[in-house]
Amino acid sequence: xxxxxxxxxxxxxxxxxxxxxxxxxxxxxxxxxxxxxxxxxxxxxxxxxxxxxxxxxxxxxxxxxxxxxxxxxxxxxxxxxxxxxxxxxxxxxxxxxxxxxxxxxxxxxxxxxxxxxxxxxxxxxxxxxxxxxxxxxxxxxxxxxxxxxxxxxxxxxxxxxxxxxxxxxxxxxxxxxxxxxxxxxxxxxxxxxxxxxxxxxxxxxxxxxxxxxxxxxxxxxxxxxxxxxxxxxxxxxxxxxxxxxxxxxxxxxxxxxxxxxxxxxxxxxxxxxxxxxxxxxxxxxxxxxxxxxxxxxxxxxxxxxxxxxxxxxxxxxxxxxxxxxxxxxxxxxxxxxxxxxxxxxxxxxxxxxxxxxxxx
Numbered sequence: 001x002x003x004x005x006x007x008x009x010x011x012x013x014x015x016x017x018x019x020x021x022x023x024x025x026x027x028x029x030x031x032x033x034x035x036x037x038x039x040x041x042x043x044x045x046x047x048x049x050x051x052x053x054x055x056x057x058x059x060x061x062x063x064x065x066x067x068x069x070x071x072x073x074x075x076x077x078x079x080x081x082x083x084x085x086x087x088x089x090x091x092x093x094x095x096x097x098x099x100x101x102x103x104x105x106x107x108x109x110x111x112x113x114x115x116x117x118x119x120x121x122x123x124x125x126x127x128x129x130x131x132x133x134x135x136x137x138x139x140x141x142x143x144x145x146x147x148x149x150x151x152x153x154x155x156x157x158x159x160x161x162x163x164x165x166x167x168x169x170x171x172x173x174x175x176x177x178x179x180x181x182x183x184x185x186x187x188x189x190x191x192x193x194x195x196x197x198x199x200x201x202x203x204x205x206x207x208x209x210x211x212x213x214x215x216x217x218x219x220x221x222x223x224x225x226x227x228x229x230x231x232x233x234x235x236x237x238x239x240x241x242x243x244x245x246x247x248x249x250x251x252x253x254x255x256x257x258x259x260x261x262x263x264x265x266x267x268x269x270x271x272x273x274x275x276x277x278x279x280x281x282x283x284x285x286x287x288x289x290x291x292x293x294x295x296x297x298x299x300x301x302x303x304x305x306x307x308x309x310x311x312x313x314x315x316x317x318x319x320x321x322x323x324x325x326x327x328x329x330x331x332x333x334x335x336x337x338x339x340x341x342x343x344x345x346x347x348x349x350x351x352x353x354x355x356x357x358x359x360x
Contacts, residue, residue: 003027004278007267008246009254009294012040015283016237016248020072022281023244030275031241032252032267039234040283048320051229058085058331059224059233064144072244079236081227088219089331091193099193100329105220116187127184127194131217138214180210192339196357202311204343225330257282257289259297312346315356332360 003026008019011033023029031038041055059065059082069076088101099115102108105128113121142148177198181191195205197215226232238248253270257280266276282289282298287305289298326332335357336342342353 005030005276006279006281007032007275007277008281008283009257009267010040010283011035011038011238011248011250012283013042013234013237015040015281016234016241017068018281018283019246019248020074020237020241020244021068023241023246024072029241029244029246030277031246031248032254032269032275033248033250034253036250037234038238038248038250039231042230042234044229044231045318047318050320051231052318052320053230054316054318056230057225059226059230060218060222062222062224069240072240074240074243076236079239080232082224083227085223085225085330087329087331088223089333090327090329091189091333091335092326093189093335094337097189099189101193101219103220103222112190116190120185120187120190123184123186124190127181127213128217128220130184131213134211134214135217138211175210177205177208177210177212180213181205188339189335192335192357193333195339196333199312199314202313204312204347206340206343254294256295257298258295264298315352328360334358334360 006022006027006029008015008022008029008031011019011031015031015033016038019029019031039055042053043055044051044053046052062076062082066076084103086103088103091099091101097115100108100111102111105125109121109124112124178191178195181194185191185194191205194213194216198205198208198212200215201208201212203212242248254267255270256268257264258266258268258274264277264280266274267280268274280298282294282301284294286302287310288294290302290304292299336353336355338355339357342356345351345353
């Protein structure tokens with residue numbers, strides 16, 4: 001039986017991974033990317049002749065990526081050189097306090113204890129135990145599940161019996177992250193620090209569910225830098241897809257996903273070219289589909305995203321400079337004096353924060 005043509009729209013990491021895995025199963029795959037190079041958010045620009053990452057700056061969940069490479073017939077280690085970071089991030093406040101968070105939980109607890117006291121160090125250890133439990137509960141039941149949804153999640157966890165029901169209770173999907181953090185930390189600076197993880201996916205810690213605290217555990221599992229910049233990771237995924245048989249076309253702007261009846265028949269590019277297919281994998285913003293930006297036929301694939309539910313963005317400046325004074329590491333976060341006011345400025349006043357948290 002012939003395997004149908006698959007088009008992947010968008011050559012971000014997700015699109016390239018999908019293309020590699022589908023092509024490895026024998027399907028003919030074409031990846032169509034609007035930009036001049038693959039990578040999506042994993043992007044770099046040259047400043048004063050030096051490449052600077054303008055998207056993600058470090059690499060996590062290494063075991064997941066290594067599994068994708070193996071399944072598609074590749075080997076991540078042959079494409080990129082990784083260096084594990086000892087200091088996850090350096091955090092600073094206006095009063096001059098500086099706190100390093102380490103990959104080692106004991107070192108982080110000691111650092112917290114020295115700056116903020118033994119009670120906060122104990123709170124940190126309890127927090128680590130909680131986020132480990134959340135991660136373990138959601139790893140295979142939701143994050144790595146096909147078509148994950150809440151009823152499916154509850155059914156899978158419930159199959160674990162009494163322990164599963166206890167794990168389900170700990171997820172706290174209806175309590176805000178900020179509220180959950182207050183159960184572990186009396187010092188608001190630590191709530192700022194760990195609430196920052198909500199912004200990784202464009203959320204506010206005052207609105208995002210407490211479940212997102214699991215990102216803290218992901219970082220303790222390992223954070224790596226990529227030699228030569230994150231762009232090398234994008235190149236590795238593109239090579240993986242190409243080696244599996246996928247064709248990657250850049251400069252190909254998909255303007256419409258063409259649907260006939262209840263089936264997709266192809267895509268139409270901005271220059272008028274039509275490319276036929278039997279299936280489309282869309283690696284773009286789902287809100288674009290729901291809003292009909294890729295044609296009315298595809299709009300029904302997802303529900304429209306209300307304005308109030310759109311994710312936050314960021315203002316990014318890329319430059320090369322000599323620094324002095326503050327001892328910078330790879331990840332540095334300078335917190336504002338009023339964390340809630342930052343999100344009020346964005347969500348209630350519709351403007352950039354007057355006093356923002358800055359990541360260097």
